[in-house]
Amino acid sequence: MTVVVAILVRWLALAALAGLIGGLALEVFVLPVDETDTVSARRRLRVWSLVCIGGLLLTSAAEVVLRARTMGGGGWAESVRVVPLVLSRTHFGVIWLGRIVALATLVVAVGRSGYRARVVALALAGTVAFSTALSGHAADWGDLTPSVLLDWSHVLAASLWIGGLVALAIVVFRAGVVARHGVVARNGVVARIGARFSRLAAWSLAAVIVTGAYNAWVQLPDVAALWNTPYGRILLAKLILVVALVALGAVNRYALLPRLTHTRARGVLARTVRLARLTFVGPVRGSPSTLIALVVGEAALGAAVLGLTAALGESTPARHAGHVAHVAELDGARESIHATIEQLHEAGGVPRGWRFRLPPGDAQRGGRVFARLQCYRCHRLRGEPYPAPSAAGPELTGIGGHHPASYIAESILDPNAVIVEGPGYTGRDGRSTMPAYREALSVGELLDLVAYLETQGGMHRHRP
Structure with a gap:
């Protein structure tokens, strides 16, 4: 409807x-x-x-x-x-x-x-x-x-x-x-x-x-x-x-x-x-x-x-029709599995080919988490009151309009599970330069941060 x-x-x-x-x-x-x-x-x-x-x-x-x-x-x-x-x-x-x-x-x-x-x-x-x-x-x-x-x-x-x-x-x-x-x-x-x-x-x-x-x-x-x-x-x-x-x-x-x-x-x-x-x-x-x-x-x-x-x-x-059909096939072929955030922490993220749904968080509190972690030092968010990034990192403007909550959460829990190509995004060993925040965030803070990034819907591009 x-x-x-x-x-x-x-x-x-x-x-x-x-x-x-x-x-x-x-x-x-x-x-x-x-x-x-x-x-x-x-x-x-x-x-x-x-x-x-x-x-x-x-x-x-x-x-x-x-x-x-x-x-x-x-x-x-x-x-x-x-x-x-x-x-x-x-x-x-x-x-x-x-x-x-x-x-x-x-x-x-x-x-x-x-x-x-x-x-x-x-x-x-x-x-x-x-x-x-x-x-x-x-x-x-x-x-x-x-x-x-x-x-x-x-x-x-x-x-x-x-x-x-x-x-x-x-x-x-x-x-x-x-x-x-x-x-x-x-x-x-x-x-x-x-x-x-x-x-x-x-x-x-x-x-x-x-x-x-x-x-x-x-x-x-x-x-x-x-x-x-x-x-x-x-x-x-x-x-x-x-x-x-x-x-x-x-x-x-x-x-x-x-x-x-x-x-x-x-x-x-x-x-x-x-x-x-x-x-x-x-x-x-x-x-x-x-x-x-x-x-x-x-x-x-x-x-x-x-x-x-x-x-x-x-x-x-x-x-993108092939990707949508593949996701639908996975959704129909596999049963839902309920897991806690702690279990996902222990597993190092979500297995490839699987998706998960997060409980709702508070976007306003998530904005404060984003500022406390100083994520703006590497990631630009257009329209937000943060200083310009001082280090290279994928721009997050519009991420909520292009990626589900599962993708955002997985990127935070295990940055090496989602590698974005770009100058300064990876080190000499090919691994992401973004630190893992599994130990720095509580479950509630993670949910709030994801909710905040989900509000960033609209245009998205990577900063050159």
Whole structure:
């Protein structure tokens, strides 16, 4: 049930973000500045932008509760109580607060008139898109990495394309410009708006293809994963819808718009589209209403693409599907064994291939244990009030979002059971330079320290 709610929230968040960026882009790049017929559309676009900002605020609130539920594992009421801890002690919380500040500033920018205010608002919307990239699968590779930057570009391009389609269909054509359909048909405003947006969509589509191909290369181990894994099948369905979107866009660009502007598109692609349209559809009347109907159809397909994108965001990437299946096989093949922490101490850690669940600890007390042991001397925790590390050690920012409690506890009990490659992480003998804390920690302190590190969910990377 939680996964379904998470997908729905992510879908609404992506739709609101795309609608915001697409609507602002229409004002900045598409709508003619000197046309009186677009004045009403511009007013409605500002209302549309405020609605999208409201949707982003609501979905952001839901996302932080879902993140607290994922990290804490409790019920909804308990998750709400944990939210302040998530916001104050996790990297995700820092990103979330930055997003809220950007959205609040956006409300002010959207409320102002003038072209410069629209440009500022569009730039602020881009920072909101960056926060989305920082909380997705691409962030598994670290913060300002090529994966995150390309995923950000993917989000921006897709929002310009799909969000622009939705805003064009719902706000401009249906509510604004078409209100005076007779005038529009004579002066060709629909045709000019369609032509301008078509050029913007073409550039956005090119960026979507390039960045999407990179994301697929990162997340898929091979082509067969497209049909062998749940992640791949969702991605395949998304690709099919994108192809349908491109086909409709090609009909608009190369078949309908030339008729409306009394020109003839040239080139092999234009002739191919016209031939395919005549073969499968037949003659189509080049009227503004036909163009609008196709734009509405594209917008509906775009909304479905965003839904599948949300499902991808809540799915395990295909590259990690084998590991998940292996863990599930181990869980099903072996019975649970109950052991005390003292017994694990004596055994030197957890046997390979086994996992264990710890009793809950107190994260606030765990923070004091972290400070007392001076773990910050080797390990960086972004967003925490510790000095910069003076020795090399793996960065722990985001460790709670990428590793279970069993992994964290085992790393503390037996550092040599989990060796991280890196300069200064191991000695000349190949063993970890981290001291074992089995004798320095009580059972309660260990549980508290693990609970504290579990709150460090979000982005994680190793310090070079």
